[in-house]
Amino acid sequence: MNFLTLDLNLLRVLDALLHEGSTVKAGERLGMSQSAVSGALSRLRHALGDPLFVRHGQGLRATDYAASLATPLRVELDRLEELLCGGERFVPHEAELSFKIAGSDFFAEMLMPRLATDLRRKAPGIRVQLVDLVPYSYVETLERYEADLALLPDTQVPDWVEKRALFRSSFVAIAARGNPRIAAAGIKAGEMLPMDLFCDLGHVLFSPEGKTSAMGDAALARVGRQRRVVMTMPVFSGVCRAVSVSDLIALVPRQLAEQLSDQLALSIHPPPMPIDPPLIISAWHRRSSANPAHRFMREEIAQVLSSLNEGGELPLP
CATH class of the missing domain: 3.40.190.10 (Periplasmic binding protein-like II)
Structure with a gap:
């Protein structure tokens, strides 16, 4: 492959295909027609010397080589976006955006009312949505942009997910x-x-x-x-x-x-047997770590939930 002649726009198509598994959905995500996505995929196959995707039912399944590119490609695209857009000014009181949190209805009671009060004062243009956390599928939820942040008991996370300890609860x-x-x-x-x-x-x-x-x-x-x-x-x-x-x-x-x-x-x-208080964390895709709006919301949520902590000091972020 000659990198000097590679159309870098094709990498955005590859990223979309890896996340969507469909030329139709990838096109919708990028604002392209299905035929344009299919043409871009053909050029990618030629440039990279690999089929990249095989037909699987109604969708596409990544080859081993394409799957190995998914995380590093997303990291590099995010880094390029941060390089080009990182200087944009973020002013909470002027911000107009939506932020989606995946979590149980525990957070409907213990987070959302106070968060609504805080945001009404600091950032009235931010809309927050609490959606059901699907156990064991939160990774896919973050990866597919279906949630910006997940709230759940502490667990092992893949290397592209970051997490922060929020509180312990008996x-x-x-x-x-x-x-x-x-x-x-x-x-x-x-x-x-x-x-x-x-x-x-x-x-x-x-x-x-x-x-x-x-x-x-x-x-x-x-x-x-x-x-x-x-x-x-x-x-x-x-x-x-x-x-x-x-x-x-x-x-x-x-x-x-x-x-x-x-x-x-x-x-x-009190229950008649000891139960270790579980540690509750927030988890998010690493692509959003440097995003100033995302960072602002992470801090607001952590500030509200830290007041619930019991059981001593928390692990450092």
């Missing part, structure tokens, strides 16, 4: 005030539920995927016990409301329980 057990079996046992709000009662009561489990075990079950297994999960919910609000009108109980983040306890008439109890 879990508590919630029950309806006046739960008959808890009342019959003489347990008051704030008192620990006995292990036998905790395991025997029916549990509602937060699980977007519909799983019937989670962190609480692992903690019980470590002490040789097991609970009865009788219902799962994809949102925390559903978990809390189901508990509030039944004799079921649930494990939920302490901050959320305290936020909703009066509204839903919930009693809060």
Whole structure:
């Protein structure tokens, strides 16, 4: 390949094809016709000496060589964009943009109201959208521009994703005030539920995927016990409301329980086994790290959520 004669616009087409897996969608992303994208792909194949993509169903699947180019190509294109556009001035109060956050409905209660207040004062032209976090698919969500930031429990991330520790949150057990079996046992709000009662009561489990075990079950297994999960919910609000009108109980983040306890008439109890407070992080695509608007939003979100932290110092960003 003669790099001096390579049309660098073809690299933008290759990047779009790698992300979209379709000449039609790549064309929509770039403002090009399908035929123009197909022509560009033909020139790329000739220049790089590789098929780059093979037909797979209704879309295209990258060859091993093309797939190996995806991350470094995106990094270099972002670097070029930063070189050419990095000097643009960002003034929060004058900014007009949208920012999409992927996260559970925990953040609808614990982040969005205060963030709305802060942005109304600092950056009224920024529109924020909270969308459902799809577990195990947040990487694809970030990669395909479907979210600008993901909020989730700490996890391993690929090298093109950056993350920042935000807060730790312990879990508590919630029950309806006046739960008959808890009342019959003489347990008051704030008192620990006995292990036998905790395991025997029916549990509602937060699980977007519909799983019937989670962190609480692992903690019980470590002490040789097991609970009865009788219902799962994809949102925390559903978990809390189901508990509030039944004799079921649930494990939920302490901050959320305290936020909703009066509204839903919930009693809060320490669980009878230790559960390590999970570390909640923000994660984003490295291409956005130097973007001043993205950096501004990351800091605003971190500032709001840092007030929720419990359990000591956080790992450095």
